[in-house]
Amino acid sequence: MLGCSVFSHSILWDYLDLLQPYLGGIAIVGGCFLCFLGLKLVKPSICVAGFLTCTLASCLIFYAVYLNSIDDVTTFFYFLGAGAAIGIFVGLLLAYFSRFGAACLAGWGGFALGLLINETLLARFGLTWLLWTSIVICIIVCAVLAFIVYEHAIILCTALLGGFFAIRGVAVYGGSYYNVFTVSDMVEAGLIDQIDPIYWAYMAAMVVMFGLGAVVQYKCRPKKKDDKS
Numbered sequence: 001m002l003g004c005s006v007f008s009h010s011i012l013w014d015y016l017d018l019l020q021p022y023l024g025g026i027a028i029v030g031g032c033f034l035c036f037l038g039l040k041l042v043k044p045s046i047c048v049a050g051f052l053t054c055t056l057a058s059c060l061i062f063y064a065v066y067l068n069s070i071d072d073v074t075t076f077f078y079f080l081g082a083g084a085a086i087g088i089f090v091g092l093l094l095a096y097f098s099r100f101g102a103a104c105l106a107g108w109g110g111f112a113l114g115l116l117i118n119e120t121l122l123a124r125f126g127l128t129w130l131l132w133t134s135i136v137i138c139i140i141v142c143a144v145l146a147f148i149v150y151e152h153a154i155i156l157c158t159a160l161l162g163g164f165f166a167i168r169g170v171a172v173y174g175g176s177y178y179n180v181f182t183v184s185d186m187v188e189a190g191l192i193d194q195i196d197p198i199y200w201a202y203m204a205a206m207v208v209m210f211g212l213g214a215v216v217q218y219k220c221r222p223k224k225k226d227d228k229s
Contacts, residue, residue, distance in 0.1 A: 018073065024172030031166030035213035038158020039151065039221055045158055046101035049108050050091030051084065058083025102154055103143040109157020110142030111135060112164040119183055120203050151221065159213030167206045177202055 030048065038045050058079045094101030114135030122130055146153040171177035176198035178186070186192060 020172045024169045027165045027169030027172070029169075031162045031164070031169060033162065034158045035162025035166060035209055036159075036216045038162060038213070039154050039217050042102070042105075042154055042158075043095040043098065045154075046095045046098065046105050047088075047091035049101065049105035050094040051087035052108060053104060054087030054090050055080065055083040058086075099147065099150070102150060103146040105161075106146035106153045106157040107139045107143040109153075109161045110138035110140070112157075112161045113142065114138035116160075116164065116203070116206060119178075120200075155217040155221070156214055159217060160210045163206050163209030163213055166209060167202050170205075171202050174198070174202075 033041065034045055034048070061079060094104055114137070117134055117138070118131050122134055142153065142157055146157070168177070176196040178195065178199055183195065186195060
């Protein structure tokens with residue numbers, strides 16, 4: 001559990017906490033758009049996926065370079081700002097090459113699926129390798145599906161990702177939300193019974209919102225010429 005423990009206590013989370021009051025509102029609004037309008041607004045959704053990818057990459061680079069050894073928040077914002085700036089360009093590029101962009105977007109849906117599976121089920125085992133393996137598998141499967149069943153993959157992945165973001169944004173203001181590393185640590189310490197019931201309510205709300213988003217998007221998707229329904 002060393003890797004999980006180190007990452008769960010990284011100063012990266014402390015710096016991200018500084019942005020939570022702003023990220024919460026963005027997550028709620030952006031999540032709702034993704035959840036219910038992901039297919040209709042597929043190119044903007046793809047731009048969001050490219051933006052998130054580069055921003056996350058910059059945070060991971062910051063984590064890998066500094067871990068817990070830096071106490072200057074300015075350096076973190078340099079990394080975050082650089083990732084965001086590059087992310088805007090990459091997002092626009094992916095929107096132009098829509099098939100590859102859709103795979104990136106679907107991969108983020110897989111990431112949300114992996115987190116949801118871990119936070120509700122797999123974290124109970126307290127196995128770091130299982131956590132990362134399941135997330136990577138979900139990302140790869142969803143990205144590949146975007147090439148095979150494009151429309152269905154976009155609908156399901158944006159509904160899932162949007163639901164995850166929206167409820168996560170609500171949790172910023174409602175509290176009692178644990179990241180997957182914290183849940184894993186609590187399980188290892190035998191404290192699973194002490195997890196706040198509100199946390200499980202958030203998990204249930206993500207599933208419900210995913211279902212609603214998928215239904216709405218399927219109902220509103222453009223009719224094909226040969227579609228008699």
